[in-house]
Amino acid sequence: MDTLETKICDYVESHSERLFGHIRELVRRDSQNTPPVGREAEAQQYLASLLNDCGWQAELYELDDVPGLRQHELFFGGREYAGRPNLGARRKGEGGGRSLILSGHADTVPRGTQPWTRDAFGGEIEGNRLYGRGSNDMKAGLAINAFAAEAVERLGIRLRGDLIFESVVDEEFGGVNGTLAGRLHGYVADGAIISEPSFLRICPGQRGGRVVHITLSASGGILTEGRYPAGVIDQLTYLLNSVREFAQERRRAAPVHPLYAAAVDPVPVSVTKIITAPWGTGEPITTPEECRIELYWQAMPGETKSVIDAGFAAWFDGMIAAAPQLFPRRPVVESPIRFLPGSAIAADHPLVTGLAACGAEVLGAAPPVAGIEGPCDMYVFHEFGIPAALWGPRGGNTHAADEYVELDTVIAAAKTLLMFVTRWCGV
DSSP, X not given: OOHHHHHHHHHHHHTHHHHHHHHHHHHTSOOBEETTEEOOHHHHHHHHHHHHHTTOOOEEEOGGGSTTTTTSTTOOOSOOOTTOOEEEEEEOOOSSSOOEEEEEXXXXXXXXXXXXXXXXXXXXXXXXXXXXXXXXXXXXXXXXXXXXXXXXXXTTOOOSXXXXXXXESOOGGGOXXXXXXXXXXXXXXXXXXXXXXXXSOEEEEEOEEEEEEEEEEOOOBSXXXXXXXXXXXXXXXXXXXHHHHHHHHHHHHSOOOGGGTTOSSSSOEEEEEEEOSOOSTTXXXXXXXXXXXEEEEEEOBTOOHHHHHHHHHHHHHHHHHTOGGGOSSOOEEEOOSOOBOBEEOOTTSHHHHHHHHHHHHHHSSOOOEEEESSOOSHHXXXXXXXXXXXXXXXXXXXTSTTOEEEHHHHHHHHHHHHHHHHHHHOO
């Protein structure tokens, strides 16, 4: 490392408590996304104040004020954005360097009804872990980005290229309209780092994702003449067994992208929810007349919505046709969120190799390069011709109770990111 990069690493170490404080403050600001609405405003205002305090000019802007957003082919309807501003800020460079966006999303999934052993919005630190909803996905990443913006100013680093900070709303539940709005609002650059929790891996690829809700219905009850009523249980049993066939067909048909060549199952199929009836002695004992199943499956970069939907329809129609006696009423299928396409840039892209070189300086060995396990908003950057990759810390219980981020990896991610900013943008 040269003198500046040594100075950067020393700065991160000596100001680590400030970095952790940014994460805690963000976790303490409830920014749950509960479509069609969300609560991101307070977190966005906190980040805007951090940027303004270090000399940036933060812009909070409403999505509905972005021309052409709702008319764009990537826009997904059914969401409300009043009082849910995006945040963007640009630090102009001296000239002659490449520009870079540091991007993240302010929204989190809901707290949920699972039992937490810690305050979901407390930001408690125990040992190497900081707990709270969104701590890992992805308020630690947002805090790292804001900390990097501060560090550039406090260290007096004169970048040649523009550095852009952004925090978008409505990424969870396949929203992505906030990310689209950022591009249409003019926040474009020669590259982008999205600080999702990549577990200190460089992820230039994301899987796609599709979610459907299947509603089964049948006559229920408990006392009848003749055959004991099964309600929807026989239908449910048959469907769950058939899902295995769908998963096998997906593994057979999907073209495996090189970034996922080492994955045990490149295109997993999951049943993520099964709901039949309310629980408890306040409800009668009866066979359920209705069951809702949430089915979630993933896609490789390059697979299109038409191919994904056609494959599902062929399996589903064949399953129903093979057991007409089980389905006097055809199950209802709905898609509650948008199809999220897979997307990737090449593993040897300069953005990736440059970030890997910085990671090697910090970690002592080059970080792994792989596709991340799930969908996200990175594909929007790729659609706009902006090379982008994911880089962030390690954590656990993401989207579950007692979510946490590991603080030592926060420090490593911040050092690597700051070093990369200076190399990519030029000094």
